[in-house]
Structure formats: structure tokens, C-alpha cells
Amino acid sequence: MADLDVVLEHVDKTFAGETRAVIDFTAEFERGEFVAMLGPSGCGKTTTLRMIGGLEEVTAGRIYIAGQDVTDLPPSHRDTSMMFQSFALFPHRTVFQNVEFSLKMQGLDRDARHRRVWEMVEMVGLSELASRRPSDLSGGQQQRVALARALISRPTVLLLDEPLGSLDYNLRQTMMVELKKIQQETGITFIMVTHSQQEAMSMADKVIVMSDAMIQQIGTSREIHENPRNRFVADFIGNNNLFRGTIRSRSGSVVFVESDTQLYYVKIPEHIRQVRPGSEAYFSVRADLMHTGEQPNMANKVMGSYIATEFMGTLETDVFEIEPGHFVHVEQHRHLSDRVYQVGERETVCWAADSGVLLEATRRPEDLEVA
Ligand SMILES: Nc1ncnc2c1ncn2[C@@H]1O[C@H](COP(=O)(O)OP(=O)(O)O)[C@@H](O)[C@H]1O
Ligand SMILES: [Mg+2]
Structure with a gap:
């Protein structure tokens, strides 16, 4: 020591x-x-x-x-x-x-x-x-x-x-x-x-x-x-977008998670050894790893309706609704030539396969009593 x-x-x-x-x-x-x-x-x-x-x-x-x-x-x-x-x-x-x-x-x-x-x-x-x-x-x-x-x-x-x-x-x-x-x-x-x-x-x-x-x-x-480890940390720290779905299958260090309308590619962090197909899963994507518009090499794509923009100097967070009540935040540097969205306008939001991080459940006192 x-x-x-x-x-x-x-x-x-x-x-x-x-x-x-x-x-x-x-x-x-x-x-x-x-x-x-x-x-x-x-x-x-x-x-x-x-x-x-x-x-x-x-x-x-x-x-x-x-x-x-x-x-x-x-x-x-x-x-x-x-x-x-x-x-x-x-x-x-x-x-x-x-x-x-x-x-x-x-x-x-x-x-x-x-x-x-x-x-x-x-x-x-x-x-x-x-x-x-x-x-x-x-x-x-x-x-x-x-x-x-x-x-x-x-x-x-x-x-x-x-x-x-x-x-x-x-x-x-x-x-x-x-x-x-x-x-x-x-x-x-x-x-x-x-x-x-x-x-x-x-x-x-x-x-x-x-x-x-x-x-x-x-x-x-x-x-x-x-690499936020669980749902609490992902929610509490940073500007993370949380997603929920069902695990479909695994391919190496990537897992496919299906929501009602989408199939997502999600990275499996090293500390998670087992993923069970059919089980519920949560994952998070940092707002600064999300992009607007069609981008090459981005495995994940979802359509959303533009809601609002939050300003922080030259950094902007655009908010899109991808399903009723499910908002995603996209943090980007703003250039003068960039497109200005109208409320309700449809836009593609995308991110790379390894930008999504699979999360564990939040630790609770009950978990210890079982162990
Ligand atoms: N002297 C005390 N007697 C009884 N309960 C306490 C006492 N001090 C703290 N608690 C309780 O313990 C929990 C943790 O408190 P605390 O350590 O002050 O939290 P934090 O600093 O994270 O806000 C709270 O539920 C609080 O009400
Ligand atoms: Mg205190």
C-alpha cells in the first residue's frame, strides 16, 4: 500500500x-x-x-x-x-x-x-x-x-x-x-x-x-x-443520448439492437462479457459523436424532426425528435454556411457503429443482497 x-x-x-x-x-x-x-x-x-x-x-x-x-x-x-x-x-x-x-x-x-x-x-x-x-x-x-x-x-x-x-x-x-x-x-x-x-x-x-x-x-x-458504464452514469454525465431496444444478435465486438422502428449497431465495451439475444438493452451515444445529414461510413441512421437549437458559443446542440417523446441531441460546431433548420423539418441523424456504448443496469442496493 x-x-x-x-x-x-x-x-x-x-x-x-x-x-x-x-x-x-x-x-x-x-x-x-x-x-x-x-x-x-x-x-x-x-x-x-x-x-x-x-x-x-x-x-x-x-x-x-x-x-x-x-x-x-x-x-x-x-x-x-x-x-x-x-x-x-x-x-x-x-x-x-x-x-x-x-x-x-x-x-x-x-x-x-x-x-x-x-x-x-x-x-x-x-x-x-x-x-x-x-x-x-x-x-x-x-x-x-x-x-x-x-x-x-x-x-x-x-x-x-x-x-x-x-x-x-x-x-x-x-x-x-x-x-x-x-x-x-x-x-x-x-x-x-x-x-x-x-x-x-x-x-x-x-x-x-x-x-x-x-x-x-x-x-x-x-x-x-x-465509456459510461451504466444507465445512471450515461444519464448523469455529459451530453449523452440514451436508447432502448432488444438485443438481436452479436457480431464480434458489435451487437445489433432493435427498437420498434430501427436496427442499431452498438459497441460492446470490454467489461461486458455476455449479451443475451432477446433481452432488453440500453445504450448511449455522445451528442458530439452524432452528425446531421447523410454521412458516409456511418452505420447508424435515423430520421428526426427538428425541434430546437441550444447555443454555447460556436458550439450548437440541435434537438431532433426521432420517435414521439424521444429526443436526440446533436452537438456540432456551427459554420456560417451551415443549413438553418425550420421547426418540424425532417433530417437524417447518423453516427458510427462504435459510437454507441452498450450499458449495464444502474447498481442498486438490492443487487448486493442477492449476491
Ligand atoms: N446525521 C445523519 N442522520 C441521519 N441521516 C443522515 C445524516 N447525515 C446524512 N444522512 C442521510 O444520509 C444520506 C446521504 O447524505 P449525504 O452524505 O449528506 O449526501 P450528499 O453529501 O451526497 O448530498 C441522505 O439520505 C441523508 O439524509
Ligand atoms: Mg453533501
Whole structure:
């Protein structure tokens, strides 16, 4: 376990009243890694983070930090620092003193302390406000003080619970870059909880997607983006189009899936060993791998009616209805010469055979009980 900073083995948390907040959480965090736990509200992210920090006892399973079993140790005996969702700042101290506090506790001399505090205060953009008290700061500024205070002691593992949640859009973009830079500079393992796909995908080396108290997928942003493992992940991450049908037959690494009106070619990802003809299947196709108009070499074609366009700079998402109530999103760069669609206009939407990814069912607590 030499290069593993944090290991969770089959960790469960059931609160009084039988809320199963975390079920069978098993994951490894490497030293110096930036890991994001991503999922909708209530899926168990904060609880998992608090168990790593020792603020919540586990119901079952083990937790290791730097090779040591810390499952039964209090927070003060774990080399973790937590940045709370509520800032928990000292109200009667200045920004500077709030950030300085833990260095004072460590007994660092005045010059070294001041150097580090000024560096940190500057890094989070608070130099002008260093002599203010928390009550004279906005929520976003208080959040930055909390971040500076959590980082100043240079813990082995920093636990961050929705650290950018209360910042406005522009500041959040800046802080995402800063956070990543700080993490790389310090080499501290960051474990961050977020419900924001953008935050997780742009900052983390590794993303743990959760829902219903369970891990749905662990992978790099790219892996999760390119090969969502199951229906939940495909639906929650990225701009994916979901399709349902019946498996007809298999040909090597491709499977034929039939809907009421269409036959689709779909890639079978490596982790799926068996496909049963006749069974129901779901697959997803990324919006940016779909094309409008007849295209050569695209095995999948479907007709749709133009509904609307969503704009994002030079990137456009055109929405087509291919069956009543089934909308597909086609994301493309827009050129001035491109055709402008009228609502209701018919157009072919196509994609390559290996752009469709066959999906597993979403993991649910019931699956484990059967196993
Ligand atoms: N102290 C607690 N007592 C009882 N239930 C709790 C407690 N903390 C969290 N929960 C429940 O556990 C589940 C997971 O919560 P949480 O970990 O906070 O989710 P997330 O951070 O993903 O939004 C939720 O159903 C929540 O209501
Ligand atoms: Mg939470």
C-alpha cells in the first residue's frame, strides 16, 4: 500500500432510523491524486468524506490512511484536514489570524508564519481583506478564508466538501484553476465532494460517480466520458443520448439492437462479457459523436424532426425528435454556411457503429443482497 494514501474497504454507513447512506464503498486513492466524488444530492458523498476524516463512524468496513488502519481513530489522529461546507471561521479573528492559526499551533516562528500566510492569502485573492473579520466578508470570501485555513497546515489528505459551491460563476472558474494548481504544487491528496460535473471533470485525476449510496463508476474524466458504464452514469454525465431496444444478435465486438422502428449497431465495451439475444438493452451515444445529414461510413441512421437549437458559443446542440417523446441531441460546431433548420423539418441523424456504448443496469442496493 506504499503509494496509496487512502483506502476504503467495503465501507457501509447506516444512520439510526435505517437510512443507508453509504453501501459497500471500496476505493483506493493514490498519493498526490485529485479525486472527486460526484453525484446528486443525498447519494452519500458527504457521509463518505466525513468517515474518511473520522467525523463519522463507519457501520462496517475498514479505512486506511498512509497504510495505517484508522477506522477506529479520532480525527485528531488522522493526517487529514477538512474544509467544511459551513465555514466554521473564528468570528473574532481577522482573515490573517484565521489562516495563521494552525501554524501558530504548530509553533512555527513568526517570520515563517507570516511568509506562508501572505502567500496563501494572496493565492486565494484575499490580500486586500487580510485585516477584516469574517462578518465583514461576503459568503464567497469567507469560503476562500476557509480554503486557505485548511491548506495552510499542508495535511497529507485534504477533504473538501463542495468547496466552490457558494462562489459565483466567474470566481468559481478562477478558483477551479487555482485549486488544481495548489493541489499540484503541494502534492497533497485532494478528495473533493461535488454535485457539479464540470468541477469534477475539469479538476480531478479520478472521478468516483455515486448514486443511491453506491459507487456507480470509478475512472478518469475521459474514461467516464467515453465509456459510461451504466444507465445512471450515461444519464448523469455529459451530453449523452440514451436508447432502448432488444438485443438481436452479436457480431464480434458489435451487437445489433432493435427498437420498434430501427436496427442499431452498438459497441460492446470490454467489461461486458455476455449479451443475451432477446433481452432488453440500453445504450448511449455522445451528442458530439452524432452528425446531421447523410454521412458516409456511418452505420447508424435515423430520421428526426427538428425541434430546437441550444447555443454555447460556436458550439450548437440541435434537438431532433426521432420517435414521439424521444429526443436526440446533436452537438456540432456551427459554420456560417451551415443549413438553418425550420421547426418540424425532417433530417437524417447518423453516427458510427462504435459510437454507441452498450450499458449495464444502474447498481442498486438490492443487487448486493442477492449476491
Ligand atoms: N446525521 C445523519 N442522520 C441521519 N441521516 C443522515 C445524516 N447525515 C446524512 N444522512 C442521510 O444520509 C444520506 C446521504 O447524505 P449525504 O452524505 O449528506 O449526501 P450528499 O453529501 O451526497 O448530498 C441522505 O439520505 C441523508 O439524509
Ligand atoms: Mg453533501
